[in-house]
Amino acid sequence: MRESTLWFWHIIAGAVILVFLGLHMAIMHLDDILALLGTGYANTVSAATVFARSQQTFFMVTYIVLLGAALYHGLYGCRTILFELNIGKGLQKLINWVFTLAGVGLFVYGTYVAIYLYKMKEVLP
Amino acid sequence: MSESHANAPQKVIFEVLRYIPGVDAKPRMQSYEVPAPKGLTVLDGLLWIKENLDPTLSWRSSCRMGVCGSCAMFINGLPRLACANQVAHLHSDKIIIKPLPNYAIIRDLVPDLEPFFAKHAAIKPFLIRKNIEELDNPTGEFFQSKEELVNYIQFAYCIKCGACLSACPTVATDDAYLGPQALAQAWRYIADARDEGAAEREEEIFSAHGAFRCHFAGACSEVCPKGVDPAFAIQLMKQFMFKKKLGGCKEQHGSELAPPVENWVPKKEYPKAPEHSL
Ligand code: SF4
Ligand code: FES
Numbered sequence: 001m002r003e004s005t006l007w008f009w010h011i012i013a014g015a016v017i018l019v020f021l022g023l024h025m026a027i028m029h030l031d032d033i034l035a036l037l038g039t040g041y042a043n044t045v046s047a048a049t050v051f052a053r054s055q056q057t058f059f060m061v062t063y064i065v066l067l068g069a070a071l072y073h074g075l076y077g078c079r080t081i082l083f084e085l086n087i088g089k090g091l092q093k094l095i096n097w098v099f100t101l102a103g104v105g106l107f108v109y110g111t112y113v114a115i116y117l118y119k120m121k122e123v124l125p
Numbered sequence: 126m127s128e129s130h131a132n133a134p135q136k137v138i139f140e141v142l143r144y145i146p147g148v149d150a151k152p153r154m155q156s157y158e159v160p161a162p163k164g165l166t167v168l169d170g171l172l173w174i175k176e177n178l179d180p181t182l183s184w185r186s187s188c189r190m191g192v193c194g195s196c197a198m199f200i201n202g203l204p205r206l207a208c209a210n211q212v213a214h215l216h217s218d219k220i221i222i223k224p225l226p227n228y229a230i231i232r233d234l235v236p237d238l239e240p241f242f243a244k245h246a247a248i249k250p251f252l253i254r255k256n257i258e259e260l261d262n263p264t265g266e267f268f269q270s271k272e273e274l275v276n277y278i279q280f281a282y283c284i285k286c287g288a289c290l291s292a293c294p295t296v297a298t299d300d301a302y303l304g305p306q307a308l309a310q311a312w313r314y315i316a317d318a319r320d321e322g323a324a325e326r327e328e329e330i331f332s333a334h335g336a337f338r339c340h341f342a343g344a345c346s347e348v349c350p351k352g353v354d355p356a357f358a359i360q361l362m363k364q365f366m367f368k369k370k371l372g373g374c375k376e377q378h379g380s381e382l383a384p385p386v387e388n389w390v391p392k393k394e395y396p397k398a399p400e401h402s403l
Contacts, residue, residue, distance in 0.1 A: 008367060083334075
């Protein structure tokens with residue numbers, strides 16, 4: 001893929017992270033304020049609340065989108081740092097492959113977990 | 126104190142990096158005591174050393190007025206033009222001079238600028254037009270408004286001194302990175318309303334060692350002796366590419382030929398150009 005396309009998605013992923021990480025931060029760390037506003041969850045990190053969130057379609061989708069964006073953005077950033085170390089073409093190719101496989105693998109695994117938790121609704125009381 | 130002694134110029138120490146391939150195993154520093162009368166530039170000091178103390182000292186310089194770009198050196202910790210910096214303005218009685226960092230050393234203060242000019246050539250630093258015939262056999266001038274000139278003029282002030290690359294942290298680690306000078310010059314032409322070569326330059330400037338590798342440290346703009354802002358040019362270039370990906374940038378059609386000037390009467394105060402004598 002052309003570098004300009006890779007970079008374009010790097011920027012888009014950055015913007016996505018900004019929005020979704022902001023949402024994550026608000027839910028996890030501004031729980032007192034959100035409670036004052038009559039919204040949000042009490043005790044955000046308890047297992048019951050985490051399960052409750054995971055079983056909502058909105059959160060399941062945001063987890064997957066954030067995972068994809070964070071993986072792409074982070075791995076592209078690491079690839080950039082490595083490419084700047086004056087490495088040869090062969091090593092560059094290897095890095096491209098390793099990072100692509102690692103990225104896709106982690107994304108598939110993370111997506112599977114998110115969907116698995118979402119579906120657990122049916123088995124939980 | 127006698128009058129002549131009171132007016133005697135102060136002395137400064139020039140500590141200069143010396144390296145003569147085949148003679149020196151590795152670069153070393155050598156000190157020279159130089160009289161520093163008011164107005165002495167670093168280049169004047171080097172010339173004084175060469176004439177009075179050590180004719181083997183080497184560097185590049187030509188115009189002595191900040192125009193040719195050949196005398197850029199690493200002076201007291203920053204890349205600067207030797208001819209455009211007075212010793213008094215450095216506020217130190219020790220002037221430490223080394224060749225520009227991020228380049229191989231040919232000899233003493235002479236850096237190897239070959240890779241620098243190769244990168245400059247790679248971005249095709251000239252107007253590219255689809256109609257080559259008009260370029261080869263021009264019949265007029267391409268139109269350009271004052272506003273269009275403002276779009277690129279500051280980037281056209283580059284004198285190819287190489288100081289920006291020597292300050293760039295990305296160039297320091299990535300030899301293949303095009304660097305601020307070449308990228309700024311690419312933008313100088315892409316932003317020119319007469320140019321049609323953006324697509325032709327894209328492969329080079331948006332490669333894995335092109336504009337996207339700029340971390341926006343801004344050191345290039347900080348040290349540029351001509352006030353060019355290469356870091357800004359690179360950000361404009363990234364913005365251009367981003368908009369293009371979103372479908373917001375149409376291919377530029379270079380400006381048309383300007384109509385010939387009619388009924389032009391030269392101003393009286395301008396003397397007539399001399400006739401050709403050959
Ligand atoms: S941009 Fe400035 S520092 Fe860089 S080569 Fe041109 S004049 Fe020198
Ligand atoms: S000698 Fe020409 S710029 Fe310094």
